[in-house]
Amino acid sequence: MDFNLNSFVRSSLLSLQPYQSAREEFVNHGRKMILLDANENPFETNSNRYPDPLQVELKERIAKWKRVALQKLYLSNGSDEFISQLIMCCCEPDRDSILILPPTFGMYQVAAKTHNVGVVEAPLTSDFQIDFEKIKSVLTPKVKIIFIPTPNNPTANSFDNETLHKILSSFTGLVVIDEAYVEFSKEKSFVLQLERYPNLVVCQTFSKAQGLAGARLGMAFAHPELILFLNRIKAPYNINSLTIGTALQRLNEQDKVQSQVKYILNERNILEIELPKISFIEQCYPSDANFILVKVDNSKLRYNQLIERGIVVRNPSKNRGCANTLRITVGLAEENKALLNALKNMEEYHEKSTFYRP
Numbered sequence: 001m002d003f004n005l006n007s008f009v010r011s012s013l014l015s016l017q018p019y020q021s022a023r024e025e026f027v028n029h030g031r032k033m034i035l036l037d038a039n040e041n042p043f044e045t046n047s048n049r050y051p052d053p054l055q056v057e058l059k060e061r062i063a064k065w066k067r068v069a070l071q072k073l074y075l076s077n078g079s080d081e082f083i084s085q086l087i088m089c090c091c092e093p094d095r096d097s098i099l100i101l102p103p104t105f106g107m108y109q110v111a112a113k114t115h116n117v118g119v120v121e122a123p124l125t126s127d128f129q130i131d132f133e134k135i136k137s138v139l140t141p142k143v144k145i146i147f148i149p150t151p152n153n154p155t156a157n158s159f160d161n162e163t164l165h166k167i168l169s170s171f172t173g174l175v176v177i178d179e180a181y182v183e184f185s186k187e188k189s190f191v192l193q194l195e196r197y198p199n200l201v202v203c204q205t206f207s208k209a210q211g212l213a214g215a216r217l218g219m220a221f222a223h224p225e226l227i228l229f230l231n232r233i234k235a236p237y238n239i240n241s242l243t244i245g246t247a248l249q250r251l252n253e254q255d256k257v258q259s260q261v262k263y264i265l266n267e268r269n270i271l272e273i274e275l276p277k278i279s280f281i282e283q284c285y286p287s288d289a290n291f292i293l294v295k296v297d298n299s300k301l302r303y304n305q306l307i308e309r310g311i312v313v314r315n316p317s318k319n320r321g322c323a324n325t326l327r328i329t330v331g332l333a334e335e336n337k338a339l340l341n342a343l344k345n346m347e348e349y350h351e352k353s354t355f356y357r358p
């Protein structure tokens with residue numbers, strides 16, 4: 001497929017002159033300089049200077065780690081920011097649409113609506129797989145981006161690779177494979193497919209397995225021309241220096257991250273054995289991530305009973321196909337034990353409680 005940036009990007013943005021920040025205008029190649037160019041406070045606080053707008057040091061490390069050319073890498077204030085920026089970059093308000101596959105991650109829709117962009121839906125099948133024929137039937141030339149999280153949130157399963165390849169090779173717009181949970185997954189990352197599909201965009205995050213949800217750092221991998229464009233529209237200093245420092249440090253701790261992932265997957269296995277034994281858990285869906293979706297008798301009741309016992313899970317029951325479900329993040333061993341104890345205690349409570357009205 002030929003990559004023609006003009007067919008992906010909003011026309012009004014093609015002629016945009018990007019804001020030239022002080023740190024971009026003068027690049028200090030290691031020489032000690034007196035910086036009087038950015039109206040900063042000269043007294044040292046560890047972050048009194050603006051950060052590198054293009055995060056070159058961090059990107060060099062990530063590019064090496066992911067085996068991707070630096071020109072294909074974009075960093076954002078969490079994947080949430082990237083999702084919004086990509087829609088802003090590619091979709092004409094009041095005209096274009098994105099395609100989502102519900103039940104899916106909620107931010108795609110929020111970002112689209114924020115930018116006055118339409119949302120077309122191709123729901124997953126009842127076993128939470130992609131319905132390729134449904135996608136074909138709802139696609140129109142106005143759909144510019146398809147968002148596919150795999151493993152999917154809130155269902156936790158990964159999608160069939162063959163279907164993803166079929167979508168990538170047949171759709172003429174951008175396909176975002178959102179790999180927020182990739183470190184937990186048995187599937188290989190699509191980052192390795194960037195050469196093959198110019199319309200492929202992969203996003204990953206430091207918020208999940210990397211353990212830096214509070215630092216807010218997302219990574220997107222895409223065609224270099226699209227990255228250039230995102231760099232032109234982004235806020236000049238979207239990644240702050242504290243986050244850059246924390247992420248650089250985390251990159252030195254990948255052995256630790258891997259052992260944490262192993263621990264979490266082991267804990268997930270225990271939960272997958274124990275949860276189906278709870279009488280009011282009707283189904284425990286297969287997970288390829290660090291959370292599990294379960295179907296219960298009454299999600300509102302069970303959610304509130306867990307809150308009473310000091311445990312917070314997510315109730316995604318409003319999502320299509322997710323009635324009476326709870327989404328449970330895998331925690332530390334003692335937290336998971338506390339969860340199982342609470343669930344067992346709720347079984348007894350339910351049996352004894354004859355006055356309860358849901």
Ligand SMILES: Cc1ncc(COP(=O)(O)O)c(C=O)c1O
Pocket residue numbers: 077078079080081105149152153178180204205206207213217218
């Ligand atoms: C599929 C998916 N993508 C993206 C995100 C957001 O990631 P970030 O914390 O980097 O904004 C989440 C968070 O729950 C998610 O589930």
